[in-house]
């Protein structure tokens with residue numbers, strides 16, 4: 001378990017994951033409301049992960065703000081004959097800083113294995129993107145008492161491919177599958193246990209790595225989660241689709 005000192009050395013980070021939502025029009029509206037709210041100097045860092053096709057729009061609108069931009073996925077291949085794929089270099093080219101890797105929806109609906117996700121992590125870092133590496137267990141695994149083992153295996157697959165040191169240039173998001181989009185947030189005890197476990201798995205570099213929580217974070221439950229020693233911010237889905245709710249969560253992290 002890390003100390004308070006460790007926590008204060010890690011800058012809080014709140015990331016919006018828009019998923020497959022939005023249009024030119026609604027994105028412009030949302031950013032026009034949110035970006036002015038988030039002007040000035042803040043302790044917390046804010047990032048927005050938009051659908052691929054809208055990344056240039058979001059980069060352009062946010063270019064005069066201190067909000068950074070990320071993608072929601074990246075190809076596990078570098079370049080070439082992979083129809084429909086988007087490479088890490090392309091994401092850098094349009095102005096991305098972050099990329100989500102291994103989101104539970106990619107794992108569940110697009111059959112992304114631990115190995116594919118580790119390859120994506122590697123491709124992202126090879127071009128200087130910072131992976132937001134998602135881990136999380138299903139309800140079934142949790143009820144079977146296998147939550148820690150599941151997250152341990154997800155982490156180990158990446159460590160095996162890129163080495164532990166690579167996590168110094170990454171962010172980890174713990175997102176229990178049963179809490180994503182369900183309105184059922186993990187309890188402080190569950191979050192604390194898992195974040196402490198993840199940090200311990202990272203050994204001596206663990207104290208410097210940001211570990212976010214994700215899964216039904218809302219303005220009214222964010223503060224209690226952010227108060228936990230090993231929580232360094234949030235990955236936010238549904239509540240990031242409205243400026244006021246996203247702003248409320250960002251403010252809770254901006255201590």
Ligand code: PGA
Pocket residue numbers: 017175179180181182183214215216217235236237238239
């Ligand atoms: P949610 O999604 O906030 O809607 O639960 C979180 C996520 O999928 O990153």
